[in-house]
Amino acid sequence: SQQGEEDPQALSIQEGENATMNCSYKTSINNLQxxxxxxxxxxxxxxxxxxxxxxxxxxRLRVTLDTSKKSSSLLIxxxxxxxxxxxxxxxxxxxxxxxxxxxxxxxxLSVKP
Amino acid sequence: xxxxxxxxxxxxxxxxxxxxxxxxPILGHNTVFWYRQTMMQGLELLAYFRNRAxxxxxxxxxxxxxxxxPDATLATLKIQPSEPRDSAVYFCASARQGMNTxxxxxxGTRLTVV
Numbered sequence: 001s002q003q004g005e006e007d008p009q010a011l012s013i014q015e016g017e018n019a020t021m022n023c024s025y026k027t028s029i030n031n032l033q034x035x036x037x038x039x040x041x042x043x044x045x046x047x048x049x050x051x052x053x054x055x056x057x058x059x060r061l062r063v064t065l066d067t068s069k070k071s072s073s074l075l076i077x078x079x080x081x082x083x084x085x086x087x088x089x090x091x092x093x094x095x096x097x098x099x100x101x102x103x104x105x106x107x108x109l110s111v112k113p
Numbered sequence: 114x115x116x117x118x119x120x121x122x123x124x125x126x127x128x129x130x131x132x133x134x135x136x137x138p139i140l141g142h143n144t145v146f147w148y149r150q151t152m153m154q155g156l157e158l159l160a161y162f163r164n165r166a167x168x169x170x171x172x173x174x175x176x177x178x179x180x181x182x183p184d185a186t187l188a189t190l191k192i193q194p195s196e197p198r199d200s201a202v203y204f205c206a207s208a209r210q211g212m213n214t215x216x217x218x219x220x221g222t223r224l225t226v227v
Binding site: 030035041042043048090100101 | 148168219
């Protein structure tokens with residue numbers, strides 16, 4: 001399976017601290033995406049990093065990708081209570097163009113005010 | 114404001130009954146995904162379509178589940194007969210064709226089979 005695996009499963013921090021979540025996957029990819037899910041809601045896309053990119057920023061988000069280690073990390077800086085949610089990484093098909101999207105089991109982030 | 118619309122939002126049904134979940138993808142998106150989310154298994158890809166053709170439905174129990182796209186504006190996921198272990202939240206997502214595009218998710222259908 002090419003499913004991504006997030007680590008840690010749960011993370012609890014204080015507002016203002018940084019949160020780092022990691023994702024490992026098994027097969028070659030075209031891109032890796034990070035999504036956020038608030039409780040009881042659908043997933044919302046955060047950021048996409050292509051296989052030939054190593055780092056990408058979007059606001060308070062920083063994503064890195066290491067294809068040699070088949071791993072990615074999501075850093076949220078200066079966290080806020082509103083960042084409390086589950087975060088998932090998703091990878092596409094085996095380097096091919098089928099474009100399926102396989103998700104990991106997620107990291108549940110709790111940011112305490 | 115373009116969005117993926119799923120109906121119904123909630124469904125409670127008795128074991129053995131047929132359940133149909135519907136999804137309206139974003140206009141212009143030609144890729145549709147169906148996912149099932151449970152605490153134990155997380156987000157499982159059940160099936161996905163491109164240009165209304167099924168590309169992969171290997172994640173779907175074939176004996177009771179079926180997924181179709183009668184037209185470009187409607188995707189359906191049917192369970193017949195339903196079982197208590199099918200209780201989950203079912204998500205539909207759509208995307209434009211291409212290798213580096215994001216998926217847009219609906220709000221999900223929360224299914225409870227009693």
